Amino acid sequence: MPHRKEKEQRQQVLRERAEVAMEKLHRITPDLGELPGPDDARRLLHELRVHQIELELQNEELRRSQHELAASQTRYFDLYELAPVAYCILSEQGVILEANFAVSKLLGIPRKALVLQSLSRFIQKEDQDRYFLHRQQLLKTGEAQAFELAMLRVEPSAGQANEAPFWASLNAMLARDAGDEPIFRIALTDITAIKRAEAELLLLNEDLETRIQHRTVELRLALATLLEEVEARRLATAALEIEKEKFRTVADYTFDWEEWLAPDGSVIYTSPSCERITGYAPREFREDPGLFLRIILPEDTPLLAAEHRTVTEHFDPGELTFRIRTRSGAVRWISHVCQPVYGLDGSWVGQRSSNRDISDKKAAEEEVRRSEEHYSSVVENSPTGICILTEQEILFANQRFFGILMRSPEELASLNPLELVHPEDRPDLHQIWAECLAGNCPLQDHDYRLTGPDDAVRWISGRSTAIQFHAAPAVLFTIQDVSERHQALQALQRSQVALHGLSARLITIQEEERGRVARELHDSIGSTLSAIKLMIETTLQAATQGGKDISLDTLRAVVPVLQDSVEEVRRISMALRPLTLDDLGLCATIEWFLREFQSTHPAVKVAKRIGLTEQEIPDSLKISIFRILQEGLNNAAKHSQAARIDVGLWGDGEQVILELADDGVGFEQAQLRNPDPAVGFGLASMRERAELSGGELSLLTAPGRGTRLRVRWPRASGS
Secondary structure, eight states, X not given: OHHHHHHHXXXXXHHHHHHHHHHHHHHHSOOGGGSOSOHHHHHHHXXXXXXXXXXXXXXHHXXXXXXXXXXXXXXXXXXXXXXXXXXXXEOTTSBEEEEOHHHHHHHTSOHHHHTTOBGGGGBOGGGHHHHHHHHHHXXXXXXXXXXXXXXXXXXXXXTEEEEEEEEEEEEEEEEEOTTSOEEEEEEEEEOHHHHXXXXXXXXXXXXXXXXXXXXXXXXXXXXXXXXXXXXXXXXXXXXXXXXXXXXXXXXXXXXXXXXXXXXXXOEEXXXXXXXXHHSOOHHHHHHOTTHHHHTBOGGGHHHHHHHHHHXXXXXXXEEEEEXXXXXXXXXXXXXXXXXXXXOTTSOEEEEEEXXXXXXXXXXXXXXXXXXXXXXXXXXXXXXXXXXXXXXXXXXXXXXXXXXXXXXXXXXXXXXXXXXXXXXXXXXXXXXXXXXXXXXXXXOOEEEEEEEOXXXXXXXXXXXXXXXXXXXXXXXXXXXXEOHHHHHHHHHHHHHHHHHXXXXXXXXXXXXXXXXXXXXXXXXXXXXXXXXXXXXXXXXXXXXXXXXXXXXXXXXHHHHHHHHHHHHHHHHHHHHHOOHXXXXXXXXHHHHHHHHHHHHHOTTSEEEEEEOOOGGGSOHHHHHHHXXXXXXXXHXXXXXXXXXXXXXXXXXXXXXXXXXXXXXXXXXXXXXXXXXXXXXXXXXXXXXXXXXXXXXXXXXXXXXXXXXXXXXXXXXXXXX
């Protein structure tokens, strides 16, 4: 279709050109209209002339086209057939339609033999798929494709045709043939040399990289070695400086006065401690070597001279004690140790002396001597029995010790100390003495029983202390006769038992009396007041209904007074002993009391948690639980300044637990030990009531942390 349209367009152009030529011919030839003849003949003649001119123009156009085609064929032959680049045209199926001489030379196949062969025949198998994909991509997009393929070339060898591989670069573009069918125009370039060069270059690069890596490793190793050497030298230098600083620190900050003398007697080094001991600076000793001898007391100078000869002549260490006079004139005792000093080569390089101020030690020794004199008189005359012993024997004892034990020194010398202790107390004392001898002795007093010669039992209070006696572990055992104290203690315990029984009896009688008073108030006064109230109300009602002119103001005023009296009687009755405790039980009584407490103290929020039924609470504990709860809440309202109080009553296994907790100000628990009876009276009564009913009261409080009171009763205590 496009070629037909193009042909019609060319004919139309030739027609127009013929018309133009005919117009020019009219101007130079007579007008056809003037010629005789019919109109059809004139028109036919006109058409013939136009057609003639059109044929002449076509002939001229054809001759020009033939010249151009010949020139074009020459150029095509030069550009296509003789081109150094291999060009070929493929069909849509990849069949070679045309190929220039360069393709024939590249593939090693005559040009005529190439036509109608598939190009894939000359492509190695591993690249067949890539060639197909590029061809499909070209058909799909129409975009030019450039790619490389491994191909085969036919090369004759020994009369046979062999296929030699080579690399080719293909540039393909899509075109259309005269029948508007797709064709491929492909330019092939042999790039085998380039590929070989690339391969060689890659090998060279790999070899170069390998060499570089090896060299880099060598350089890194050399650098690491160099850095290690530098670091080692730095560390060695730092260590040397540290060691120098250590030696300087040890030498300068030693507590003793250290001195190093050269063989010629000059002072090489003197530590700063010399100034603390003598009052003279190190510089003064270095500048004046004779200063050391001058500050020694004259009567002690010969001792130092003899010691100096021992060191310098016999090279033996020497040690002595002498006195010096300080710059301030004070006399100090010095412990002096001197020894020869040798160099690394074994040569004698002088002598080193250490001087220690032992003035305090000397004073202490004198004090010890005087104290030993006092010790004998103090120990022997002490009212406390003192002895030093082991588990097997008594090493020392004073006279009071023998007197308490009612034994003579001769009798005790043949006895084991534990044989004097009552058999029941013997294991405890044996364990304490064993711990003392092992160095882990508890420092506290213990009471023991001793048996005398007549088997009489005496109580003693003894304290055991671990000591060293003659460089061996021993026990310092001090005793006092506390028999009278134990007798008094036993009497006190008996009286306390009686007191507890009396207190329990008093509380019982008190509760019985309260119950009796409560019943009397309820049965007598309460009923009487109720009757009076009823009578007055009846009178008022009758007077009002009768219409009499009676003044009722006084009677009306009596009613609320009487009502208050009734309520007061009820309150007193409930305070003495709540009747609900007997009638409704403890849980209902607690509910009633908490309501009354909340109404009396509206600023305090009370939260309760009752986890027991009435049957689970022993009857004998109910009054104690209620009274402790009553006292605890009243104390909290008076003293705690709490905004919330939690009340809990629950069971825990075999126990009944009552707990009161508030968020008030709390207090120091040490206040509970205050001997003032006014302090902690409420808590003491609650503790006494809890213990008498078989329970145990515990208290946890601190300033600003509130107070938590908890009482535990075994269920068996209520049976």
